[in-house]
Amino acid sequence: MTELTLGSFVAIAVAALLLLGVTFELAPAGGLTGRGRWLLAAALGAGLLAFAVKLLAIVAFSLAPNGWVHQTLEPVKERSDVDGYRTGIEPARKIRWQGLPLVAPFPADNPTTPAKTELGRRLFHDKSLSLTGDVACASCHDLQGQAGADGRPTALGIHRQMGRRNTPTVWNAAFQTRLFWDGRAASLEEQALGPITNPLEMGMPDVDAAIRRLAADPDYREAFSRAFGANDQGEPVTAERLAAALAAFERTLITPDAPFDRFVRGDTSALTSLQIRGMTLFESTGCIHCHAGPNFSAASQFDGSAPFRAFPARPVAGLERLDLTEDLGRASPGSHQGVWRIPSLRNVAVTAPYFHNGSVNDLKEAVSIMARTQLGFSIGETPSINVIFDTQPNPGVFVQQAGNITDSDLDALTAFLEALTSPRFSNSAQSSHPGARP
Numbered sequence: 001m002t003e004l005t006l007g008s009f010v011a012i013a014v015a016a017l018l019l020l021g022v023t024f025e026l027a028p029a030g031g032l033t034g035r036g037r038w039l040l041a042a043a044l045g046a047g048l049l050a051f052a053v054k055l056l057a058i059v060a061f062s063l064a065p066n067g068w069v070h071q072t073l074e075p076v077k078e079r080s081d082v083d084g085y086r087t088g089i090e091p092a093r094k095i096r097w098q099g100l101p102l103v104a105p106f107p108a109d110n111p112t113t114p115a116k117t118e119l120g121r122r123l124f125h126d127k128s129l130s131l132t133g134d135v136a137c138a139s140c141h142d143l144q145g146q147a148g149a150d151g152r153p154t155a156l157g158i159h160r161q162m163g164r165r166n167t168p169t170v171w172n173a174a175f176q177t178r179l180f181w182d183g184r185a186a187s188l189e190e191q192a193l194g195p196i197t198n199p200l201e202m203g204m205p206d207v208d209a210a211i212r213r214l215a216a217d218p219d220y221r222e223a224f225s226r227a228f229g230a231n232d233q234g235e236p237v238t239a240e241r242l243a244a245a246l247a248a249f250e251r252t253l254i255t256p257d258a259p260f261d262r263f264v265r266g267d268t269s270a271l272t273s274l275q276i277r278g279m280t281l282f283e284s285t286g287c288i289h290c291h292a293g294p295n296f297s298a299a300s301q302f303d304g305s306a307p308f309r310a311f312p313a314r315p316v317a318g319l320e321r322l323d324l325t326e327d328l329g330r331a332s333p334g335s336h337q338g339v340w341r342i343p344s345l346r347n348v349a350v351t352a353p354y355f356h357n358g359s360v361n362d363l364k365e366a367v368s369i370m371a372r373t374q375l376g377f378s379i380g381e382t383p384s385i386n387v388i389f390d391t392q393p394n395p396g397v398f399v400q401q402a403g404n405i406t407d408s409d410l411d412a413l414t415a416f417l418e419a420l421t422s423p424r425f426s427n428s429a430q431s432s433h434p435g436a437r438p
């Protein structure tokens with residue numbers, strides 16, 4: 001911009017010189033009248049103005065972003081180099097794949113600090129937070145052996161009671177904007193105290209009972225003081241702080257180190273060719289619309305993506321035996337369809353069984369169910385046809401070919417999901433037989 005300022009000073013100075021020159025030199029020499037002087041000055045001035053406009057244009061182009069001016073000078077690509085030309089198909093708009101951030105986001109009022117995460121780790125493993133003293137968060141969320149889940153169809157709580165829902169992994173829960181299968185909690189802080197008083201989980205009569213136990217332990221009092229300081233009443237142990245410490249610890253449970261992450265960060269040897277084919281299918285079949293973004297869940301996105309979806313979205317023959325509609329999640333009672341939070345698919349190969357009721361053991365079967373119910377594909381050689389009756393504005397019917405995917409496509413998709421497993425779970429019980437568990 002300094003060029004512009006300088007330019008305008010020069011223009012004003014030249015205009016003044018011109019005016020002086022006309023008035024005192026040219027006019028007396030040519031014997032011009034007052035009006036003639038103005039005409040001469042204006043004519044010469046117009047030339048000056050045109051020159052200034054050219055200068056301005058040069059300055060403006062030199063400041064403009066490269067693409068505006070130089071685009072046409074780029075070498076034209078060989079046609080056959082460009083994706084899709086050979087087959088005559090326009091390349092589709094491509095998804096930009098991204099790795100998981102190396103640090104989980106935290107709310108302004110609960111920054112992640114070492115003292116807090118250390119306290120949270122201890123609380124997470126402490127069985128004295130349960131009524132019977134034999135169940136900790138880690139009993140159901142086995143961080144190493146079961147990749148943050150429990151390997152059971154549904155959870156096992158105090159007095160060996162069976163819960164209704166499958167235990168999701170806590171790994172990468174830190175990225176979810178919605179927690180639980182039905183997404184009823186909006187933050188880890190909000191979620192953390194739920195299990196302690198859930199009668200089927202840790203069974204405490206109320207949170208205060210848990211707080212009294214912790215406050216009676218001098219070690220805990222000291223650890224809470226170290227993490228939070230004392231509050232106004234001089235009491236270091238409170239329910240809010242218990243939730244904050246558990247949440248802070250859970251924010252350290254992230255896995256940005258899967259082969260997929262290494263691949264998107266530039267190591268092209270991190271995925272097998274089958275996995276890369278699965279990656280293209282994950283995009284082209286439409287899994288990516290729901291399992292979107294680096295955590296493979298639209299419920300992790302802050303861009304207004306819908307975090308919840310109907311599931312099963314279409315009736316599919318043979319699914320009734322899985323009882324997937326016994327529990328309707330966040331749908332209102334009496335609905336014909338359940339509505340669920342879209343889960344993350346990170347480490348999914350080592351967190352069988354699948355779905356909210358843990359009814360499917362095998363990952364490839366889960367993928368096949370997704371392709372059929374959520375996307376309307378048929379598996380095999382014959383494309384499926386969707387017939388949708390409509391009554392508005394007048395009766396009519398839509399007939400669409402939804403397409404088919406093959407068994408080898410399912411293998412490729414499953415192989416791609418295996419690339420989302422962190423190497424830290426390579427020694428865990430299930431990794432040698434993903435999905436094949438009692």
Ligand code: HEC
Pocket residue numbers: 124135136137138139140141155156157158163165166167168169170173176178179180181182188191192193195196200201202246250
């Ligand atoms: C008895 C087993 C059990 C115990 C003990 C337990 N959980 Fe869970 N946890 C579950 C189940 C089951 C769900 C899913 C419940 C639902 O969706 O309704 C869950 C869900 C979660 C989620 C949400 C994950 C997601 O992807 O939405 C988090 C986070 C979590 N638990 C943390 C904890 C913490 C912290 C504790 C200890 C204070 C704890 N859990 C104790 C079984 C358990």
Ligand code: HEC
Pocket residue numbers: 181282285286287288289290291308309310311313340341342343344345348351353354355356357366367370371374375413
């Ligand atoms: C329209 C949205 C949508 C689409 C498209 C979709 N999913 Fe899902 N997916 C979900 C929902 C919702 C669930 C949770 C179901 C439940 O609560 O039981 C889920 C669950 C899963 C699970 C089980 C996760 C677990 O931890 O139990 C897998 C695996 C999965 N999807 C893979 C895929 C694949 C592969 C595709 C593409 C072929 C796909 N999904 C397409 C919405 C979708």
